Amino acid sequence: MKLYYAPYTCSLSPHIVLRELGLPFELVKVDNATKRTSDGRDFRTISRTGYVAALELDDGQVLGEGPAIVQYLADLRPDSGLAPPPASWQRVRLQEWLNFVTSEIHAGSAPLFNAALPDEAKAFFRQKLFKRFDLLQETLAAQDYLMGAAFSVVDAYLFTVLGWCRFFAIDLAAWPALEAYVRRINARPAVQAALRAEAA
Template sequence: MKLYYTPGVCSQAVHIALAETNADFTLEKVDLQSKKTETGADYRQVNPLGYVPALELDNGEMLLEAPAILQYVADLKPESKLAPAAGTLERVKLQQQLNFTASEFHKSFGPFFAAVKPEGAALAQAMTKLEARFDVVDALFADGRPYAMGETFTVVDTYMFVVASWTKLIGIDLGKWPHVEKFVARVAARPRVQQVLEREGLLNAA
């Protein structure tokens, strides 16, 4: 398999999942500005929308969208317990958290990464929405659970970890949400996550 990735963005969640399952994969970095891969290829031929991640399977098929790829990777090695078995209520709960992370948590950062940053009332509105999403995530961990689904590390944690880590890019103090802050530190300390951060050149930034 080959993972098309960009350091520090949501493709990092898939990178972590692949590392946690000890999968056999290669990496190809993508420049999201030029839409070129590190080999000089046009990334839009891989994903017409131009964003990562994309996972090329050994048979040449391409998978897109982080929540779908994460579940695929988890199911390749069920013994990893990165996702509950398909067809169970726990699997639906995992999908619920993946969808929240993608459609609410991740997307709430969009205005802050836009080419034209919001100002004034628009900035205040964007910040209010983002903080509300962090409140929800902080409440999830308020019962003392180490990971989003409970005691077991899953693909939800790979994605939530990456998104929550973006606070440092936009100057927000994660300490406002102490349960999230502890969660991020806990995931960052995992050996395979450390390996991924080092590969992406972000180990000292974690």
């Protein structure tokens, strides 16, 4: 398998999951500005959307969208516990959280990357995001991970997008359970290995 990634993007999430699972894979870096891969290809010929992450399977098929990729990977090693069994109620709960992170945290953060956005608009998006952080604070004050006591693929995703807070000067200390959650996930060996590989 090949994982197409760009540093500091949501592709870190499937990268973490690949390392958590101990699956063999090749990392291929994508320049998000030029859409060229580190091996000289036009990334848009690999991914129709031009977005990372993209996972290329050994048979040449390409899967996009991080939440789909992480579930696919977890199902390759069902004994890992990184995702509940397909068609189970808990799997539906996992998908509920993945959709929340996608639509409310990931998409909710995206406008803040726009340097041309007026300060009033940025303040609006920040306040909306903070309300979502309040919900996460409440959840994570009662349990270590979004699905309960165990780390799952959705935690890799939430950790990834919360990492963008440093670009927006958002201090997670205002949400102590959320700040502790980020520290807990950051300490995982697979997470550290993914971060080192992307920084190299």
